[in-house]
Amino acid sequence: MVNKRRGSRKRMYMKMVSSSLIRRASRLIIAVLAIAIGATILSGLVTIYYDIPEQLGREFRSYGANLIILPRGESKITREVMNSLRSLIGTGKIVGMTPYRYQTVKINEQPYIIAGTDLSQAEKNSPFWYIEGEWGNVMIGREIADTLNLRVGDTFTVQGVKYGEQAEASRQDLSAEENQRRDSARQNFARKFTVKGIVTTGGAEEGFIFADIDELDKLIGDTFRADVIECSIVADADELSALCSRIENEIPELQPRAVRRLTQSQDIVLGKLKALVLIVTVVVLIITMISVYTTMTAMVAERRREIALKKALGAENKLVISELLGEGVLLGLLGGTAGVFLGFEFAQRVSLNVFGRAINFQWSLIPVTIAVFIAITVLASIIPVHKVMEIHPAIVLKGE
Amino acid sequence: MSSKILELKNVSKIYGNLKALADINLSVNSGDWLSIMGPSGSGKTTMINIIGCMDTPSIGSVILDGVDISKESAANLTRIRRDKIGLIFQQFHLISYLTAVENVMVAQYYHSMPDEEEALEALAKVGLADRANHLPAQLSGGEQQRVCIARALINSPQILLGDEPTGNLDEYNEGIVVDIFRKLHDEGVTIIIVTHDPEVGDAAQRKIILEHGRVILQSKI
Numbered sequence: 001m002v003n004k005r006r007g008s009r010k011r012m013y014m015k016m017v018s019s020s021l022i023r024r025a026s027r028l029i030i031a032v033l034a035i036a037i038g039a040t041i042l043s044g045l046v047t048i049y050y051d052i053p054e055q056l057g058r059e060f061r062s063y064g065a066n067l068i069i070l071p072r073g074e075s076k077i078t079r080e081v082m083n084s085l086r087s088l089i090g091t092g093k094i095v096g097m098t099p100y101r102y103q104t105v106k107i108n109e110q111p112y113i114i115a116g117t118d119l120s121q122a123e124k125n126s127p128f129w130y131i132e133g134e135w136g137n138v139m140i141g142r143e144i145a146d147t148l149n150l151r152v153g154d155t156f157t158v159q160g161v162k163y164g165e166q167a168e169a170s171r172q173d174l175s176a177e178e179n180q181r182r183d184s185a186r187q188n189f190a191r192k193f194t195v196k197g198i199v200t201t202g203g204a205e206e207g208f209i210f211a212d213i214d215e216l217d218k219l220i221g222d223t224f225r226a227d228v229i230e231c232s233i234v235a236d237a238d239e240l241s242a243l244c245s246r247i248e249n250e251i252p253e254l255q256p257r258a259v260r261r262l263t264q265s266q267d268i269v270l271g272k273l274k275a276l277v278l279i280v281t282v283v284v285l286i287i288t289m290i291s292v293y294t295t296m297t298a299m300v301a302e303r304r305r306e307i308a309l310k311k312a313l314g315a316e317n318k319l320v321i322s323e324l325l326g327e328g329v330l331l332g333l334l335g336g337t338a339g340v341f342l343g344f345e346f347a348q349r350v351s352l353n354v355f356g357r358a359i360n361f362q363w364s365l366i367p368v369t370i371a372v373f374i375a376i377t378v379l380a381s382i383i384p385v386h387k388v389m390e391i392h393p394a395i396v397l398k399g400e
Numbered sequence: 401m402s403s404k405i406l407e408l409k410n411v412s413k414i415y416g417n418l419k420a421l422a423d424i425n426l427s428v429n430s431g432d433w434l435s436i437m438g439p440s441g442s443g444k445t446t447m448i449n450i451i452g453c454m455d456t457p458s459i460g461s462v463i464l465d466g467v468d469i470s471k472e473s474a475a476n477l478t479r480i481r482r483d484k485i486g487l488i489f490q491q492f493h494l495i496s497y498l499t500a501v502e503n504v505m506v507a508q509y510y511h512s513m514p515d516e517e518e519a520l521e522a523l524a525k526v527g528l529a530d531r532a533n534h535l536p537a538q539l540s541g542g543e544q545q546r547v548c549i550a551r552a553l554i555n556s557p558q559i560l561l562g563d564e565p566t567g568n569l570d571e572y573n574e575g576i577v578v579d580i581f582r583k584l585h586d587e588g589v590t591i592i593i594v595t596h597d598p599e600v601g602d603a604a605q606r607k608i609i610l611e612h613g614r615v616i617l618q619s620k621i
Contacts, residue, residue: 012505012514016498023497023535309493312454313551314482314510316475394454397489398445398563 017326031295032335035373038288039339042281043369044346047362049277051347053270055355057234060266061095062127065230067240069247070255076101076225081253085229088250089243093234096124099226101213105160112144114158114209116216125232129205133197137215141206145198152195158209159190163222189219236270237263285376292380296328300384307388308396317389324388328381329374336373340366404463405430405558405590406451411460411470413446413613420446421457422613430558433581433591435601438610444594445563447610451592452561453481465558482511486552490564492544494536500547501532504554511555522550526580542573549580553589560584562593566600578603 021028060066069085071077082099089097101116123135131139133152140150150156165187199205217224235243240263244256300307310320344361351359406428413421421443428434436444449455450462453469454477461470469480481487494503504519523532526546536544545565552560562581566574578600581591585605595601609617 008513008515009509012509015502016506016509019497019502305493306495309489309495310506310510311478312452312481312487312493313507314478316478319510392454394449394452397491397493398449 013323013326016323017330020323020327021330027299028331028334031292031299031331032338034291034295035288035331035335035377036338036342038284038291038376039336039369039373040342040346041284042288042372043340043343043365044350045277045281045284045343046369047344047347047359047365048350049274049281050362051351051359052273052277053236054234055351055357055359056270056273057236057266058095058357059355060262060269061125061232061234063262064128064259065096065098065125065232066235066259066262066266067231067233067243068257068259069229069231070257071227072253072255075253076227077229077254079224081251082224082226082229084251085247085254088247089231089233095232095234096121096126096230097232098122098125098230099213099224100228100230101216101225102227103160103216103220105158105209107148107156107158112158112209113207114138114211114216116211116213119210119212122210125230126201126205128201130200131197132200133195136196138193138195138209138211139197139199140195140209142198142200143206144209145195150195150198152198155192155194157190157192159188160220162187162189163220189221191219235263237267288373289376289380292328292331292377293384296324296381296384297387299327300324300387304391304396307391308393311391312393312397320388321385324385325378325381328377328385332374332377333370335377336370337366339373340369343369403430404428405432405465406592407463408451408457409461409463411447411450411457411462413443413450413455414458419613421450424460424613424615426608426615426618428559428590428592430590431585431588433585433603433605434593435604435607436592436594436610437596437598437601437607441612442610443613444610446613448561448563448592448594451559452485452487453477483555484558486555486557486560488545488548488552488560488562488565490567492536492541492548492568494544494547494551496536499533499535500528500539500543500550503536503547504551507551507554519550519554522554523547525553526550527576540573541569542576545569545573545577546580549577553584559590559592562591562595564595565593566595566597574600 069077077099082097086094086097098117098121103114103116105112105114119135119137133139145151148156193211199210213224213226233240233243237258237260240258244258247254247256307320311317344365348359351357404427406426408424408426411421411424412419424447436447438444446455450457451464453464456472456477457470461468463469464480465484467480469477472480495506498506500523501516501519504522505514505516508514508519520529520532523529526549528543528546528550531539531543536547539547545568549565566577569577574597581593582603585591591604593600593604601607607619608615
């Protein structure tokens with residue numbers, strides 16, 4: 001029986017609160033709109049705030065590797081060690097992981113360096129390289145192309161000594177044919193390549209030949225041994241520093257070196273952007289609260305007679321206040337819900353326009369944003385709603 | 401033998417230098433129908449506010465159902481008003497976003513527990529059974545006032561207080577409302593009405609006339 005009575009009172013409470021909003025639709029639309037706009041900007045900015053490090057981190061990765069891995073001592077890095085490194089970092093964090101093996105070769109009896117690498121990973125690590133032709137096996141630096149007068153599609157022959165073999169120097173007392181025969185001997189290699197692309201970077205890369213590392217290994221008769229691994233990792237300076245420590249501890253054969261210039265720039269830009277978003281968020285929050293405060297103040301003012309009537313009928317202040325706060329909660333719920341989805345749309349557009357990447361919908365934002373906006377609405381309503389206590393039914397309801 | 405439901409003893413209400421009510425003595429028995437008349441500014445509304453627990457006297461005491469309410473706190477007056485008084489207003493004061501039956505149920509909600517069946521019965525009693533689900537804007541002035549009467553009666557108050565209840569009605573609707581009062585009086589409801597209208601005033605069993613805050617005439621009709 002008691003439950004039935006409570007249920008009946010609760011139903012009437014809900015009826016009054018919902019009817020007040022639904023049957024005064026024009027007021028409802030204005031109030032919900034004010035809250036929804038605030039919630040949209042706020043949830044959008046929060047989405048961006050949490051997505052910026054990821055978005056900007058990946059953006060910064062286009063400036064090249066931020067972690068250089070060298071072998072400790074005289075040894076080189078084997079494929080097993082590189083795989084261990086990949087597992088330790090975690091594939092989700094790796095934008096590109098490019099091993100390099102440097103091998104001295106001769107072209108037209110002149111020494112050059114060929115860099116064996118994973119070309120697909122190199123492309124991810126160095127999207128800023130300008131390639132005339134296309135990425136592929138093999139590419140030559142602009143400097144070499146100019147020296148040897150090579151163009152895309154031209155062929156050239158590289159020669160060298162196989163891994164672990166001794167080179168025999170050309171002798172002046174022997175004929176050119178004899179020297180050539182000695183170069184073609186079992187301990188040497190020679191291979192004709194076609195230029196797929198010419199690399200222009202404005203840096204040291206223009207003096208290298210880039211070939212697939214597995215083909216280079218085969219050519220020199222050795223297994224995978226990298227001189228260096230360049231990694232592009234999605235991480236800030238602190239995370240990178242922690243990662244370096246983990247690598248040093250867990251893979252002692254490696255010496256990690258964070259590229260500080262890049263990571264520091266990334267952190268500075270990120271810090272400033274996050275601060276900016278935070279400031280805007282706080283400002284929007286305050287503006288929303290002011291807007292809700294104004295709306296609720298107007299609502300209480302224009303409903304003085306209704307409030308006075310309720311008090312005349314015997315409603316205690318707390319009961320009338322709870323009804324108005326109930327309306328506030330409902331407004332917050334409607335505005336917050338609309339704001340979550342509109343905010344995601346807003347964040348998505350910002351992300352696509354600024355970073356050129358889509359963002360994932362954060363489901364956890366739904367309850368959080370709604371709860372925050374209910375709290376904001378209730379908080380902003382407290383002062384206007386307390387004006388109920390100043391309303392005197394005898395004064396407000398007197399006849400004319 | 402009817403019991404005394406209300407007694408005003410030497411009641412004065414003073415605002416600064418103005419005496420809105422001056423030394424009023426009045427007693428009302430259960431089942432009485434009293435009308436309070438007088439020109440504007442004579443203190444009628446002040447008096448009804450004090451009787452209706454919406455104001456307190458500056459001097460004197462007001463005994464309502466055996467309890468002196470003249471020194472009660474605002475919260476206690478709210479509770480007493482809720483339990484013992486039914487209010488009818490000149491401007492009806494219905495809640496615009498609630499239907500007629502919901503407006504009646506609001507008074508139940510603040511009093512104890514809403515009961516739609518009872519609320520519909522109350523509306524039927526004032527001849528509005530078929531208008532129960534209409535919003536106030538869809539009702540005529542007379543119908544709105546009848547909803548207001550149903551709302552005032554729903555919690556079976558000890559006194560029904562009306563402040564110019566026919567002030568905003570045409571002659572036809574005024575007649576309907578006075579007939580309702582007459583029926584309620586016959587049922588034993590105590591009615592106190594403030595009015596300008598001599599016809600409404602004369603319909604009562606007793607009337608008092610106020611002028612400058614004093615009772616200048618007290619008569620049985």
